[in-house]
Amino acid sequence: MPRPVPWIPAVLYGAVLAGGVYHALMIGPGFGLRTAAFAALLCTLAALDGRAWRIPAGAVFALRVVLLGAVAALDTSGLSRVLFVLVPFLGFLAFGPAVGMWLGAGCVALLAGAFTARVPDWEVRAEYIADLLMFSLGVVLALATAAVAVREQRARGRLEGTLAQVAQLSAARERNRLAREIHDSLGHHLTAIGIQLEKAEAFASLDPEGSARAVAHARWSAGRALDEVRASVRTLGPESEAEPVGLSRTLADLVHHLDGGAHRISLDVSGTERRPLLVLYRAAQEGLTNACRHSGASAIDVTVRYDDDGARLCVTDNGRGLGGAEEGFGLAGLRERVRLADGTVDLRSSDRGTVLTVGVPW
Template sequence: MSAWSVKGSARPVPWIAPLLYGAVLAGGLYFQAVGPAPGGGAPGTHTAAFAAGLALLCVLEGVERHRFPARTPRRAAAVLLLTRLGLIAGVNALDESGLSRALFVLLPFWACFAFGRRTAVALAALCMGGLLTGYVASAPGWYRNLEHVSDALMLGVGLALAVSMAAVAVAEQEGRARLASYAARVGDLSAAAERNRLARDIHDSLGHHLTAASVQLELATDFHSLDPAAARLAIEEARRSVKLALGDVRQSVRTLREEPAQPSLSAALIGLARGHGGRPVVTAEVEGDESGYEPAALTTLYRAAQEGLTNARRHARATRVSITVTLGTDGARLVVTDDGRGFAPGGDVGFGLLGIRERVRLVDGRVELDSAPGAGTRLTVTVPRSPVTGTAAP
């Protein structure tokens, strides 16, 4: 979007026109006070009309700003511009000093804000052409008169400066408007990203533990009469999962309030494996040094392992799950394998796998999923290694 594509969206600086009106009034009154009276008569009526014309121009400024506080419609702006032109022409006819010619520079200045640069340049050319036409009609050989040539040059310079100042002001005001719009969009995108992050965390942490609790409660229900000891053990495991879920909630609250300490990946995976007493049997193995990885990458690997284990328990009905992580010099590789019932790839994916793919994409990694009915499932996640920057986990 160019600086001239949104007509009427910018407004001129409010004090410029009244300041120029005041200067012209002071100069005109001074000239009429020390110079000869117009037509040799009393200057009272002439001076009053001159001052009244400038006062009407000031009133017109106030009317526009109070009537159109945000922006002036194009039709109204055209009416105001023509009204100003008439008043300035009248003031110029009453001004013996010639200072009121400076008011013509305001016409392209206003036009630039209301209609754009092309209209402003065209109006400046008309003002300059009007002055030269007047000289040709009333002062033959004007170009040999130093005063006329000086006046023409001064008006030309004033018109050029007025259009340039208006151009800079319009560009600056519209730039600020675009910046505010971009800031609002960035705020919306940041809020959406934070919502997605919270959704992933809720699914990956609470969903994992609540799934485990649900499975254990189902076992307790099934074995309530057949094996009371197994039912009690399942209930204890469900309680443990609920406690872990509560711990995750508290950890999430601490994370929102302050930067959390980053646990080691190996310790987190070992804790994940040990926290699944009973079925499935989970083994976890980590090889390599994780000190060269960003916290976001390590968190992504942990969440992927957690999701793979949750799916193996909830959907695959697996009896064994293997989690292996290899931390190399260039990147890390996580493999989660289960012996469950598998599925046909290519179908709809759940929120868990979708969240893992989002996490892995944020750290420039890759996700591979291999499965077939009756053949188990293999989830592979690879992430690159990069210098530690202290970036928070996604």
């Protein structure tokens, strides 16, 4: 992870370099070997901060402190002592707030000790008192800047982590939705095709007309499956964008082709439909697929009731029931669909048949 506010050391290095060179040229002894070494060490510090190192952070920090001391020793203007505010700043970033605060206090104490050793009676001279106070203020501001930068970086990291989790959850939800669409639409039609082809094969010699009718129904299911796959690819949006036009009509069409003239499936619709409901259509597909393919039912009743509160679908068969088997992906996906539509699912099964009831509000 990149270090926060990397521009602060660079700005200080540039300011001290400009001030030191100006002092050497205009006030001091001129641009000699000492000033050149001073400038070279500042450039070395800038290069050291400008890249990531594989050596331990403590070694890099110690090298910075040594270079800062060398720069201060070579500077003829005295401006370079401002660079020592970087010691607690970099220590805070590298080792944490406790180390940064101790380093800040140490730098202030070191400057006071240097004044004591070199300047007699400095504690009563306004310019040195002002220098110490300004340096102390610089240390405090450096520590505050480091603390704010670290908090901001952590907050950014948490935000990026949250956004990544949201993206993963959104992708997982979309994958689940597409999986439900594939199972509920394509899976149903493939089951219907299988049923009709089995019927066509069984009655090919006994009832050629019925066999041809079963093949036609299988062909219709294949076409419908292809249409639904194309619709899903086109929209890839909310379920409401792919809802069929008229639940009653599509259910009648579904029952007609799935039953294939066997009069095994009956459909009863009452009330006024206010809007298409894809979730009930998928529920009917799931119930009919299970009843036709797995239960061995000889009679299947599909009823739809519309009222002021919503719509209710009931699929009843006289098959062998679930037999204690666990619900498969289709029923689990159906429950999720209905939950998202604020509806209810009730499934009751015994050895005398299964009743699937789904209700959704308008």
